[in-house]
Amino acid sequence: MGITSKDIAKICGVSRGTVDRALNNKPRIKPETKERILKTAKELGYRPDLLARSLVKGKTMSLGVVVFDVRNRYFAQLLNSIEITAKKKGYFVNITLQEKDPEMEIKLINSLVDRRVDGIILCPVNKGETFQKFLQGLPIPVMVVGNQIAPGIPFIGIDEYKAAGDALEMILSKGYKRIIFVCPPLADKEKENIYSHEKRLAGFLDTARKTNDIEHIVIDHWHYPSEIKKWVNKDNKKTAFFCSGDTFALETMKLLKGIGKKIPADVGIMGFDYIDTLKYVTPALTTIYNPVEEIGVKAVENLTNLIEGKQINRRLLVKHKIVAGASI
Amino acid sequence: MGITSKDIAKICGVSRGTVDRALNNKPRIKPETKERILKTAKELGYRPDLLARSLVKGKTMSLGVVVFDVRNRYFAQLLNSIEITAKKKGYFVNITLQEKDPEMEIKLINSLVDRRVDGIILCPVNKGETFQKFLQGLPIPVMVVGNQIAPGIPFIGIDEYKAAGDALEMILSKGYKRIIFVCPPLADKEKENIYSHEKRLAGFLDTARKTNDIEHIVIDHWHYPSEIKKWVNKDNKKTAFFCSGDTFALETMKLLKGIGKKIPADVGIMGFDYIDTLKYVTPALTTIYNPVEEIGVKAVENLTNLIEGKQINRRLLVKHKIVAGASI
DNA sequence: TTGAAAGCGCTAACAG
DNA sequence: CTGTTAGCGCTTTCAA
Numbered sequence: 001m002g003i004t005s006k007d008i009a010k011i012c013g014v015s016r017g018t019v020d021r022a023l024n025n026k027p028r029i030k031p032e033t034k035e036r037i038l039k040t041a042k043e044l045g046y047r048p049d050l051l052a053r054s055l056v057k058g059k060t061m062s063l064g065v066v067v068f069d070v071r072n073r074y075f076a077q078l079l080n081s082i083e084i085t086a087k088k089k090g091y092f093v094n095i096t097l098q099e100k101d102p103e104m105e106i107k108l109i110n111s112l113v114d115r116r117v118d119g120i121i122l123c124p125v126n127k128g129e130t131f132q133k134f135l136q137g138l139p140i141p142v143m144v145v146g147n148q149i150a151p152g153i154p155f156i157g158i159d160e161y162k163a164a165g166d167a168l169e170m171i172l173s174k175g176y177k178r179i180i181f182v183c184p185p186l187a188d189k190e191k192e193n194i195y196s197h198e199k200r201l202a203g204f205l206d207t208a209r210k211t212n213d214i215e216h217i218v219i220d221h222w223h224y225p226s227e228i229k230k231w232v233n234k235d236n237k238k239t240a241f242f243c244s245g246d247t248f249a250l251e252t253m254k255l256l257k258g259i260g261k262k263i264p265a266d267v268g269i270m271g272f273d274y275i276d277t278l279k280y281v282t283p284a285l286t287t288i289y290n291p292v293e294e295i296g297v298k299a300v301e302n303l304t305n306l307i308e309g310k311q312i313n314r315r316l317l318v319k320h321k322i323v324a325g326a327s328i
Numbered sequence: 329m330g331i332t333s334k335d336i337a338k339i340c341g342v343s344r345g346t347v348d349r350a351l352n353n354k355p356r357i358k359p360e361t362k363e364r365i366l367k368t369a370k371e372l373g374y375r376p377d378l379l380a381r382s383l384v385k386g387k388t389m390s391l392g393v394v395v396f397d398v399r400n401r402y403f404a405q406l407l408n409s410i411e412i413t414a415k416k417k418g419y420f421v422n423i424t425l426q427e428k429d430p431e432m433e434i435k436l437i438n439s440l441v442d443r444r445v446d447g448i449i450l451c452p453v454n455k456g457e458t459f460q461k462f463l464q465g466l467p468i469p470v471m472v473v474g475n476q477i478a479p480g481i482p483f484i485g486i487d488e489y490k491a492a493g494d495a496l497e498m499i500l501s502k503g504y505k506r507i508i509f510v511c512p513p514l515a516d517k518e519k520e521n522i523y524s525h526e527k528r529l530a531g532f533l534d535t536a537r538k539t540n541d542i543e544h545i546v547i548d549h550w551h552y553p554s555e556i557k558k559w560v561n562k563d564n565k566k567t568a569f570f571c572s573g574d575t576f577a578l579e580t581m582k583l584l585k586g587i588g589k590k591i592p593a594d595v596g597i598m599g600f601d602y603i604d605t606l607k608y609v610t611p612a613l614t615t616i617y618n619p620v621e622e623i624g625v626k627a628v629e630n631l632t633n634l635i636e637g638k639q640i641n642r643r644l645l646v647k648h649k650i651v652a653g654a655s656i
Numbered sequence: 657t658t659g660a661a662a663g664c665g666c667t668a669a670c671a672g
Numbered sequence: 673c674t675g676t677t678a679g680c681g682c683t684t685t686c687a688a
Contacts, residue, residue, distance in 0.1 A: 002467055047438070047441065047442050048442065049383075049442070049444065050442045050443045050444070051379055051382050051383050051388070051443065051444050052383055054379050055377075055379050055380055055383055060379070062443075069408065070398060070404050070407050070408055070411075071401075071404050071405060071408050071604065073399075076398050076399050076404050077399060079398050080397065080398055080399055080425065083398075083424070083425050084425075092422070092424075092439065092443065093423070093424070094420070094422055094423075095421070095422075095423045096411070096420075096421070097408065097411050097412075110375070111420065113375065114375050114376065114377070114378045115378045115379065115390075115420065116377065116378070116379050139330055250608040251608075253608070254607075254608055254610075257610065276399065277605050277608065280578040280579075280581075280582055280605065280608075280609055281608055281609070282582075282585065
């Protein structure tokens with residue numbers, strides 16, 4: 001196809017070893033020879049074949065990423081942050097989408113390994129011991145983001161439990177007497193890894209239970225709209241919906257507005273994640289900032305450290321914070 | 329590192345050629361030998377090194393994609409569609425982000441070529457003859473999406489000119505007398521490829537000019553919010569803002585709501601693209617459906633056809649349509 | 657039906 | 673300073 005180092009060697013009348021020294025700034029080469037080689041390389045438009053280089057080096061300088069879906073705002077922001085950080089460190093990023101299909105996830109990871117990426121960043125949909133063993137058996141390091149798999153596997157995320165607790169306390173401080181935790185992903189508990197939502201639930205429940213005089217309800221299925229309507233029309237108790245994800249909060253808001261409810265006068269809504277879609281929504285949603293950019297940066301840093309054989313903290317928590325809107 | 333075909337050959341007491349025949353379903357091998365080889369391969373957890381295979385085959389079965397930014401809804405949807413289609417055809421997708429930096433774009437394309445992707449899907453920020461020559465000089469095919477570069481380069485997109493004209497006609501049919509075309513990207517005309525916006529502008533202008541009794545204005549800079557305010561407070565002429573992108577329309581809507589205007593009673597707004605953020609916005613934005621999923625699918629199909637040496641239509645237009653909302 | 661040898665394009669090790 | 677040789681893991685070709 002293109003020009004190879006062999007061609008350059010022939011044209012310059014030197015060996016391929018010398019060409020390599022010139023092209024890769026290696027010592028033990030006469031300046032004039034080097035210059036001559038670089039010149040002809042440039043003239044011919046030589047470009048090294050990274051595939052061949054990787055084969056001999058045993059490193060591709062690329063990272064694999066496996067996420068659910070790029071249409072999800074959270075992942076979009078995460079990927080952007082990963083790309084930028086990886087680029088800075090000289091790594092290429094290979095993004096793949098598993099669409100919440102556990103088998104697909106395994107396939108993708110295997111494909112990435114076969115393509116010899118140096119490490120993988122994973123937002124897993126799989127869980128359990130088999131999957132853990134699978135990951136640990138891989139010949140390259142894996143960095144898990146969001147849904148923890150097992151203590152041994154390098155993980156980065158926020159303290160979901162505490163974040164949910166903080167959120168609830170904030171809601172309670174506004175005088176709400178009935179708090180409904182809207183968490184449809186709980187319905188997929190059996191077949192998916194929903195670690196983060198489970199932790200949020202636990203944080204919600206533990207905080208709710210130690211508070212007097214409040215009613216707390218959990219909605220754990222995907223036909224939540226009908227249930228929301230039921231609760232909101234039941235009586236005059238001051239009610240708030242705490243949604244385990246901004247998307248659910250936006251759906252809830254849309255629904256409540258649709259049936260003529262004023263927010264927050266009639267009913268409160270709180271979200272989780274602070275996705276950037278919120279920018280165009282009124283009233284502004286009160287939510288929890290999930291520092292996704294920081295997570296992306298740290299995920300790449302940790303992963304490259306692992307690749308280089310360094311030790312890292314196997315469970316890194318980054319700080320969340322409450323974003324005050326006008327919906328609670 | 330891992331198990332290689334050599335190891336298997338040694339263990340099974342055969343040559344590497346035979347192992348290859350077994351592993352890749354090639355003929356001229358005794359069934360028993362084949363079975364024995366496959367069995368040990370499985371036991372040892374053999375996985376072929378795709379790098380090595382690509383090196384000898386001269387094909388990587390992967391596609392490069394270069395877009396502005398994955399946080400942009402339009403690209404997010406496009407990428408999803410590309411990933412899914414490519415996967416179906418057995419191709420891997422390498423997504424990279426250029427962040428509207430022309431030099432970065434060139435670098436990324438070169439990197440992808442060096443990594444020997446078989447073809448590239450490109451939403452270009454560069455333009456002009458030099459860039460065209462650069463693309464045509466690449467050793468692999470390129471499929472351009474959105475911003476056309478030159479007639480010779482394979483392109484796919486909608487008929488932006490006609491879409492803008494259709495939109496304006498629809499707006500006029502509602503009795504608006506002053507139409508303001510909001511197109512901030514025009515400000516970057518010199519340094520970026522904004523082909524699609526220029527075509528939209530042309531479609532807008534040509535349609536506006538052949539209509540009597542209406543006033544038409546173009547806003548072609550990024551400090552458009554202040555100008556929007558000015559126009560809307562000027563007099564009582566029935567005014568509509570036609571925004572060359574839903575994001576601008578959402579910003580405009582936010583701004584107008586912020587100063588107490590009712591939409592569409594006081595002022596009309598129309599967007600372009602039908603990004604999925606619109607789902608949560610009230611009133612629903614009237615806009616133009618840019619069939620991004622279809623574009624993704626066709627882009628991959630065309631590119632793989634080019635890779636396989638087939639002929640394709642070098643300028644493929646897909647159909648847009650007007651999405652009726654409640655903002656006009 | 658199988659083996660042996662060559663080669664993809666590059667880097668690394670050792671000799672000169 | 674430079675050349676030679678070997679080899680990364682795979683596929684392909686030709687010969688047996």
